[in-house]
Amino acid sequence: MTDQTQNGSPQNIILDGNIVSRLQSDLNGVFSVAEIFLPKTAPKGTVVFRGSLLLADSETAYDLVAERWQQRQYTPMLRRNKDLIELTAHPELIRPKSRDPRINLILFVITLASVLYVGASYEGVNVFQQPAGLLLGLPYAISLLTILLAHEFGHYFAARHHKVAVTLPYFIPLPFNFSLGTLGAFIQLRAPTKTRKELFDVGVAGPLAGLFVAIPVLIVGLMQSEVGPLPAETGYLLEGNSVFYWSLKYLLKGQPLPGNGLDVQLNSVAWAGWIGLFITMLNLLPAGQLDGGHVIYTLFGEHARKIGFAVVGVLVVLGSVSWTGWFLWAGIIFFLIGVGHPPPLNDLVPLDFKRRLVAYAVILIFVILFMPTPFTAVFPQ
Numbered sequence: 001m002t003d004q005t006q007n008g009s010p011q012n013i014i015l016d017g018n019i020v021s022r023l024q025s026d027l028n029g030v031f032s033v034a035e036i037f038l039p040k041t042a043p044k045g046t047v048v049f050r051g052s053l054l055l056a057d058s059e060t061a062y063d064l065v066a067e068r069w070q071q072r073q074y075t076p077m078l079r080r081n082k083d084l085i086e087l088t089a090h091p092e093l094i095r096p097k098s099r100d101p102r103i104n105l106i107l108f109v110i111t112l113a114s115v116l117y118v119g120a121s122y123e124g125v126n127v128f129q130q131p132a133g134l135l136l137g138l139p140y141a142i143s144l145l146t147i148l149l150a151h152e153f154g155h156y157f158a159a160r161h162h163k164v165a166v167t168l169p170y171f172i173p174l175p176f177n178f179s180l181g182t183l184g185a186f187i188q189l190r191a192p193t194k195t196r197k198e199l200f201d202v203g204v205a206g207p208l209a210g211l212f213v214a215i216p217v218l219i220v221g222l223m224q225s226e227v228g229p230l231p232a233e234t235g236y237l238l239e240g241n242s243v244f245y246w247s248l249k250y251l252l253k254g255q256p257l258p259g260n261g262l263d264v265q266l267n268s269v270a271w272a273g274w275i276g277l278f279i280t281m282l283n284l285l286p287a288g289q290l291d292g293g294h295v296i297y298t299l300f301g302e303h304a305r306k307i308g309f310a311v312v313g314v315l316v317v318l319g320s321v322s323w324t325g326w327f328l329w330a331g332i333i334f335f336l337i338g339v340g341h342p343p344p345l346n347d348l349v350p351l352d353f354k355r356r357l358v359a360y361a362v363i364l365i366f367v368i369l370f371m372p373t374p375f376t377a378v379f380p381q
Contacts, residue, residue, distance in 0.1 A: 012038045012046055019072065020047055023089050026068035030054055030061050031087055045091030050084045058348040059195065079347040096165035096190035104168040111171035111182050115141040118181030122268045141181075143221070143272035147214045148185045151280070154209025155187050155202055162198040165190035179237060179375075184279050192342070195349040196298040203294025204362055207280045211365070214276025218245075221270025222252050228265045230258065235379045239266070239274055240323075240371035242281070277369055282329070284366040287311040288337035292366055295359050297341035298351050308339030322373040 024033055027049065034051040055061040058078060065076045069089065077088040119137025120127050127134050152169035159166035167190060172183035193199040230236070238258070241249075249257045249264055257263050266274065284292035287308035297304040312330045319326035333339060351359065 012040060012042045013044050019045070023047060023069065023072060023074065024049065026072070027065065027087070030064050031085075034084065039088075043091055047089040049087045049089070050081065051087070052085055053348075058346060062194070062346040062348075075345070077343075077345050077347075079343055085348070094191045099167050099190075101168055104170055107171045107173065108169075110175075111173040111185075112141060112145065114173040114175040115144055115181035117175065118179070119268050122271065137268075140268035140272050143217045143269050144182070144275060147210055147217060147272065147276035148182070148279070150213040151206045151210030151283075152185045152187050154205035154207075158202045158205035159187075159189060162193065162201060164193055164198060164202065180275060184282075193344045195344050195346050196351055197349060197355060199294055199344050200298040200351060200355050200359065203291050203298070204358060207283055207291050207362070207365075210276060210280050214273055214280065217276060218248065218270060218273025219252070221267055221273050222249065222264060225264050225267045225270045227253055227255075227257065227262055229261055230263055230378075231380075233380050235377065238263070238376040238378055239271075240278075240374040240376070242277065242371045243368040245274065245277060245369075245371075278371070278374055281366065281369040281371065281374075284362065284369070285311060285315075285329070285333070286363070286366070287333045287339055289341060290333075290337065292362075293337075293341050295362050297343075299356065299359050301343075301347070302340075305340035308333065308341075312339060318372055323375060325374065 020036060024036070027033060030053070031049065032051045032054055033049045035049075037048050037050075039046055039048055053061050055064075062076060062078055065087065069076055070093065073091065073093055075090045075093055077090060079086050079088075116134050116137040117127055119140030120134050121137075122140055123133075123136045125133035125136050148171070149169070156166055156169065167188045169185045169187050171185040174181055174183050189202070193202060230238075241258075246256070253264065255262075264270070283290055284295075286292040286296040286304075293304065293308065296307055300307065312334050315326040315330035315333070319330065
């Protein structure tokens with residue numbers, strides 16, 4: 001057994017001299033140990049066993065080790081390290097703490113008020129002068145919040161299906177933004193997923209469920225929106241065109257838009273549907289722990305980190321030539337979310353064929369939803 005240290009001082013100390021032998025004895029019939037060592041930058045008591053699995057099914061092997069180590073208050077983690085399998089013993093059990101659902105409710109109520117205000121403003125109502133006019137924001141608020149709820153509860157129910165502890169959605173109000181009214185919503189996994197298959201299911205369930213609502217909302221809104229001339233004497237905000245959005249407008253309106261000084265004059269429902277596509281596109285960026293990052297990691301493993309760096313670089317370039325908001329997203333990914341992705345507890349289980357097909361379909365969805373310039377502010381000449 002080797003004890004890796006830094007500057008001559010051990011950082012990971014085994015306080016119980018017999019725990020390593022007990023942990024190893026629990027591996028009988030499941031894992032053949034070739035080497036044992038203590039990683040230098042890890043919580044005290046962490047032990048890493050390197051060797052090979054004695055069972056063909058890594059999921060069965062993992063469950064057996066997890067059951068045996070539970071009495072030792074240890075959690076196993078399986079991954080491949082070159083030609084050997086690395087089985088790490090983490091000195092704690094995962095016990096998700098409960099969260100206060102009142103926080104979720106309060107944020108939802110504030111977000112509801114925020115999007116109602118934006119929706120009413122979209123209809124030309126000054127809510128401070130006509131408080132009752134707030135109800136005119138209902139079509140926008142209901143459309144947008146239904147899309148966001150579908151997205152987040154897609155994640156939520158997929159996580160619950162796999163028995164992964166998860167929070168209720170946290171909505172992010174943006175009351176002083178006169179275009180959106182919200183920055184969307186998110187959920188938090190309160191425990192890591194066990195396999196890539198679980199991670200994939202939880203990751204893709206959100207955007208697919210959100211699109212299942214956003215596309216019909218957008219279609220209904222576009223059908224009710226008229227084609228008209230772009231304003232010539234006043235400034236306006238022009239929404240971006242993805243391959244999907246441009247094609248949908250062409251299909252419904254029979255002409256390329258914008259074009260010849262014309263474009264669809266989006267009503268509030270169509271605007272909510274477009275925002276649904278925009279939020280889905282952002283979530284599918286293939287980096288970090290965004291939904292797209294989950295998909296990329298389940299397909300390519302540790303290579304996802306390189307893809308994440310490449311995505312940040314592309315966003316910086318796009319921020320320089322198209323939409324400055326990409327600078328913000330590059331910073332969020334690089335400094336907050338991270339370009340890499342943590343592995344699941346058992347990283348040996350690959351995606352099956354059907355999930356891989358869905359994964360590549362989701363990448364294609366991201367491509368046809370992507371907008372290099374989501375917003376363009378046009379000022380009168």
